[in-house]
Amino acid sequence: MIYGASNFEQPIRWGMVGGGLGSQIGYIHRSAALRDFNFNLVAGAFDIDAERGRDFGLRLHVAPERCYKDYKEMFAAEAAREDGIQAVSIATPNFTHFEIAKAALEAGLHVVCEKPLCFTTEEAKELERTAAAQKKIVGVTYGYAGHQLIDQARRMIANGELGAVRIVNMQFAHGFHNVAVEANTPSTKWRVDPKYAGPSYVLGDIGTHPLYLAEVMLPDLKVKRLMCSRQSFVKSRAPLEDNAYTLMEYDTGAVAMVWSCAVNCGSMHGQKIRVIGEKASLEWWDEQPNQLRFEVQGEPVRILERGMGYLHPEALAEDRIGGGHPEGLFEAWSNLYNRFALAMTAADEGQGVDFWYPDIHAGLEGVRWVENCVRSADQGAVWVDYK
Amino acid sequence: MIYGASNFEQPIRWGMVGGGLGSQIGYIHRSAALRDFNFNLVAGAFDIDAERGRDFGLRLHVAPERCYKDYKEMFAAEAAREDGIQAVSIATPNFTHFEIAKAALEAGLHVVCEKPLCFTTEEAKELERTAAAQKKIVGVTYGYAGHQLIDQARRMIANGELGAVRIVNMQFAHGFHNVAVEANTPSTKWRVDPKYAGPSYVLGDIGTHPLYLAEVMLPDLKVKRLMCSRQSFVKSRAPLEDNAYTLMEYDTGAVAMVWSCAVNCGSMHGQKIRVIGEKASLEWWDEQPNQLRFEVQGEPVRILERGMGYLHPEALAEDRIGGGHPEGLFEAWSNLYNRFALAMTAADEGQGVDFWYPDIHAGLEGVRWVENCVRSADQGAVWVDYK
Amino acid sequence: MIYGASNFEQPIRWGMVGGGLGSQIGYIHRSAALRDFNFNLVAGAFDIDAERGRDFGLRLHVAPERCYKDYKEMFAAEAAREDGIQAVSIATPNFTHFEIAKAALEAGLHVVCEKPLCFTTEEAKELERTAAAQKKIVGVTYGYAGHQLIDQARRMIANGELGAVRIVNMQFAHGFHNVAVEANTPSTKWRVDPKYAGPSYVLGDIGTHPLYLAEVMLPDLKVKRLMCSRQSFVKSRAPLEDNAYTLMEYDTGAVAMVWSCAVNCGSMHGQKIRVIGEKASLEWWDEQPNQLRFEVQGEPVRILERGMGYLHPEALAEDRIGGGHPEGLFEAWSNLYNRFALAMTAADEGQGVDFWYPDIHAGLEGVRWVENCVRSADQGAVWVDYK
Amino acid sequence: MIYGASNFEQPIRWGMVGGGLGSQIGYIHRSAALRDFNFNLVAGAFDIDAERGRDFGLRLHVAPERCYKDYKEMFAAEAAREDGIQAVSIATPNFTHFEIAKAALEAGLHVVCEKPLCFTTEEAKELERTAAAQKKIVGVTYGYAGHQLIDQARRMIANGELGAVRIVNMQFAHGFHNVAVEANTPSTKWRVDPKYAGPSYVLGDIGTHPLYLAEVMLPDLKVKRLMCSRQSFVKSRAPLEDNAYTLMEYDTGAVAMVWSCAVNCGSMHGQKIRVIGEKASLEWWDEQPNQLRFEVQGEPVRILERGMGYLHPEALAEDRIGGGHPEGLFEAWSNLYNRFALAMTAADEGQGVDFWYPDIHAGLEGVRWVENCVRSADQGAVWVDYK
């Protein structure tokens, strides 16, 4: 149970790039990081529009001289300060992630980066090398993975409660972009333009979320080959897709399906994962994240609830309120930022950590998956060996 | 509203092949046919074991001399009677359907046949020709299609309430066969043996059910190409699959996915269909068949209920009890048998009917789909043109 | 598992009073009784309008001379026949039940009577005496009780799986009568007129349904006192209520609440029962009758499904189709009529039966409960000792 | 949409009494208040054990000299400081609320107090007078009311979308205290002891939560009379109840039922409110707080979702993340603390506010209701005029 006491004597000095006023995701970064005195927001280049970013920074009680016009200025100026930032979060459109993350690592900062980490596995590996050289950690905000029942699922599977896993069905399929809303929505506009979004829209934007949940739950599975069929139902989005099916074969013989969709009318999120083993299945839905269905063949379906004593102790450790009171996405992110903080501090002390979190490797895997999907799709939705 | 009054002065004289004591599906045929005085059960060859079949027939109040040892004897003897049967239902394992249905048609009988209608499109076409020549109808028991909300969905789509259809997701994915239950279950044993089951297990056994729902809802869509990936998780079932994903492309540019599975641990049926249009989606689940979700993008999800005045009149016509009282699978089948009876009578009078029902064409399409799926799967899950 | 074979060499010869064309409940009586060759419909006085009743009877394939103008004529004429009816079902408005049931018993018939059995406990006791004297059985159609999971609940409670029962919450709360629909609906008109409906509307019309479910599940509980508060939200219905809360205390110290309502806008049925014991709760909802929630404190909620091997054998005995395929209200009624038939035959042979069904005692208890509720309500919703 | 920018140049200087390490509710106070730079935690008397409280305060980064041994010391010392606290939150067991809140107001502090505000309406009125005299606000943490769909419901009802309200059903019915867990749980122990808990257990502890939701949704309804029946199923809890039913009549003729229960085995929270009008109903459940059911009689049920454009603008104003991403209880509390902060600042400027929040009046009404319930229950569950 978390009561809000800081893990540290001194919070980590922290800055942000992007995530300004009006950004979809900036607030949840701050809300998660600042909770519980683990980070202190002391600097920022919050906006592509420097002035707007500065105004916003002031309203976040950042000192005026530490509201920077861009990340370059910030990294330079902060590096020069005794009390300069130790970590930075990057919440900008996709095409900037690589260059900002690289610069941040080179400036000696720990990094929390939005997904997708970058556009190519080449880039991801370069970031991995840089992070290793700099002894810095990179966290990637696959935020849903912070829900404690995801960890519960991982432990149940590891304990053999499902038997050998056969099938993994994943989906993230919302309906908000059933028409060309991008015409009037800046947050959507860049997402459907390959220059800014990268080689895919829904695959990278949302499909990688349940994919990462599967990686957490099933850390040992390796994709052997996959095929991906993608469509642009709103024609102007081509070549980027607003719907995609990906089929996968793992090296164990297990198979998987990922449905990524932004034109699933009427659906709010539709992010689900179902893991089917020889004996039992587990199912989780991000819109009701406090429940996990456990379905043993031949027994009544069981609905596991967050916060209950029958869960694994580790899946209870990050509770912030008793069971029955719904925790939401903010708690999931807070859990991740909590782990990021611990990992950063450990790294600074030359140590590793004994818990999982979405790290540079997770970021790389997401990029790799998109790359393989696109390669398959562009050849006519054929099977391709995973590489 | 149906009050149980017969459609006819004289019920149709009716016999059964198969569907004996212990068969999974025999009872629902009788229960549906005999309801409402539309059919009269007067003859039968109910069992592969003639004696057991005869005993059972007697308990169904069939006259002793009309409890036959096999279908051949029955068709011959009944043809010789003034009051011989006019129609027959075939509820035997798959491999017998073709020969029995053919013989029945040739004996001048209307036929209700279990799915799959037969093993190959060649056979299906032969049945089609025979039926046409004999001026007899063939109904195929895609029983779920008899639920009235399926008809409601068809009408809403036809009315443009979804806009152009983009995506159709289907599944029938239960968990009852997660292990080799066939060792001790005769009903399952023949299903996993190609000699008796045909070229597929789950594709033909269950996948064709939601496929037919899609055909009812979307009568104009034509499959252009598909790809199918199938697995035998219980190894002894190979070459027949217990899991399969099928991706499809329609000629309009719409796409579809069908998940057929018998190893989905913990799931009872898991038969669902979701049709996604430009503006809205419809979703139906066979375990709660009295509800239909209607999800217009940007509006609250609506849950339509059977029996309510806001439905299309045709989707109310077959109500047997007021809304709120759950109708179940027996009512769905009763609705189909009701339509079969009307179609048979109309055919006898040289007329057609102005309502849909799962007919020989539906049977043929199911067989064709399995054939295409298997062709794709056997080439390594590649795309094949639909033929 | 029921396969539709008759329990008997000869079906019981059966007639109906009421339940004509357009009646809400007549069809389900026929559909349940005629299923499985247990009853044979050979006579009827189906309608208050003799001609309409006769026309309808003919369409049910009843012989013209056995379509009677009223129940008196029917009972007399049938008594005079060798092959006269042996049992009759009464599906007429409430105020006629007593006189028709009495006449039927006196005519030597077994009776299935709609609820409420009559208007007063005095009348109910008279029927009880008459039935005993005549050695005839009286079944009362608390139809929902025929769902097999109700029997499952009874057995689980008897087995101590809930511990001592503390609380029973019941409700039947639909919204169909939120305005004065009776102006244009004959079926509703008599229900809100004390002359035809009796001393209550929703208490007797719907509240007694979950009450009977509680009696089945908890056969040993005795009400000690109760209080009832009733309202007529549609004013013209006064003195009859369209909403009522009843609180009850049992002799064990357990308590109960019954919410009966016809103005619960938007609700289809809202019939639910939740039994709460020291250790666990059970909950059942009539709109999803194939599921039963079993909630052990400190364990994940379990959802029991009809047709599954983990249920008590008796709760599986009346399955008509495998689990996962939804059975509906018609199957529940069929189960009751099946038991009625067995009880009638046993009675004729001077024997009792070892299964429960809603009998004359159940009918009497429903009437008693309404009487007590009304007595409380009319004194200002005060507590009254149960008598 | 809230992006985390503070409402103020300077956060409100804030302290806490109670809510220490291990307390159920302390963390959510801090998490809600500290979010978004509206409050700054600068002082505290966090624990009945002064040393433990001090240790904990330090881990919350409170200055050592401002970790006080008790509230008296804190109020005195802080009053003496230039930068002393301006507001205090009280998260201690019930019996201390009155004296601490009174002292806080007298020390010139704004107060956020846990429910129940105090033990008697006399006390509540005294607090009301003191607050008025001191021109300070008192917020009471009926935290669920901060969910935005509660405000949506209020506005829909005010707009007449339900028609005149007839029935309000409320419940808060969990199962965590089905046995005498208090033996080993300090947080429960005081709750079942009248000396510390006040005149009731579940009525005041949980029943007042949905009661307040009803007050928010239906600000004009006045209770005319009520009756309450309460039980102590765990006998050692007597005279305090662990189950209670309360029936109420409003002056408009509408009626209500409140079920308060801590022995509802298997239920997590079971906090629900259903408001039924002439035309439509609204239903909300605290375990899925992002959904609101809107059920117009004769139309399909609609499920409203947080964050969607069809909601009232005011019900969107406090969104912190897009629709579909679940917000949880922490966001609800954050919204209340946000309003508390605005109300405090307005009061300091001699102004009122144009939004609602759970204020001293709400606190008083909760106490009044418990008082009336207990008065009824103690006379044998009779109707009492509300006073």
Ligand SMILES: NC(=O)c1ccc[n+]([C@@H]2O[C@H](COP(=O)([O-])OP(=O)(O)OC[C@H]3O[C@@H](n4cnc5c(N)ncnc54)[C@H](O)[C@@H]3O)[C@@H](O)[C@H]2O)c1
């Ligand atoms: N993890 C998740 O669940 C999740 C959810 C939404 C978005 N995202 C990711 O977050 C990132 C941002 O997405 P968004 O939806 O918030 O986008 P957005 O367009 O809503 O906001 C982007 C923000 O970045 C700022 N910005 C742009 N370029 C900048 C630059 N060079 N320097 C500084 N600031 C700059 C903009 O001013 C804006 O404030 C994307 O990579 C997206 O994929 C992740």
Ligand SMILES: NC(=O)c1ccc[n+]([C@@H]2O[C@H](COP(=O)([O-])OP(=O)(O)OC[C@H]3O[C@@H](n4cnc5c(N)ncnc54)[C@H](O)[C@@H]3O)[C@@H](O)[C@H]2O)c1
């Ligand atoms: N429409 C549906 O929803 C549905 C559901 C289940 C089964 N089915 C189909 O129904 C058919 C039967 O399946 P089942 O599950 O009832 O099988 P089953 O094995 O349970 O029963 C088969 C019955 O047919 C009898 N039989 C076998 N060969 C016969 C013959 N030559 N002549 C006469 N009787 C014979 C057997 O004695 C037995 O009574 C299959 O084709 C199956 O695909 C359809």
Ligand SMILES: NC(=O)c1ccc[n+]([C@@H]2O[C@H](COP(=O)([O-])OP(=O)(O)OC[C@H]3O[C@@H](n4cnc5c(N)ncnc54)[C@H](O)[C@@H]3O)[C@@H](O)[C@H]2O)c1
């Ligand atoms: N068990 C249940 O779940 C359930 C459900 C609905 C109704 N009911 C009960 O069934 C009974 C009938 O209700 P309904 O809704 O069908 O009513 P209805 O008004 O819809 O139908 C009544 C039928 O009885 C006929 N009738 C009336 N008086 C008659 C007479 N003297 N002789 C012969 N026929 C006569 C009418 O012509 C009509 O066909 C009522 O007692 C009602 O409480 C029970």
Ligand SMILES: NC(=O)c1ccc[n+]([C@@H]2O[C@H](COP(=O)([O-])OP(=O)(O)OC[C@H]3O[C@@H](n4cnc5c(N)ncnc54)[C@H](O)[C@@H]3O)[C@@H](O)[C@H]2O)c1
């Ligand atoms: N609003 C809600 O939803 C909600 C939920 C839970 C509890 N509560 C209320 O919050 C209050 C606290 O409940 P809890 O469950 O956290 O109790 P708890 O017993 O878990 O914690 C009480 C805390 O108060 C401290 N404390 C006790 N006396 C004190 C004193 N005199 N001075 C300073 N600290 C003192 C204790 O050390 C402990 O840290 C109660 O009034 C309860 O009704 C409200």
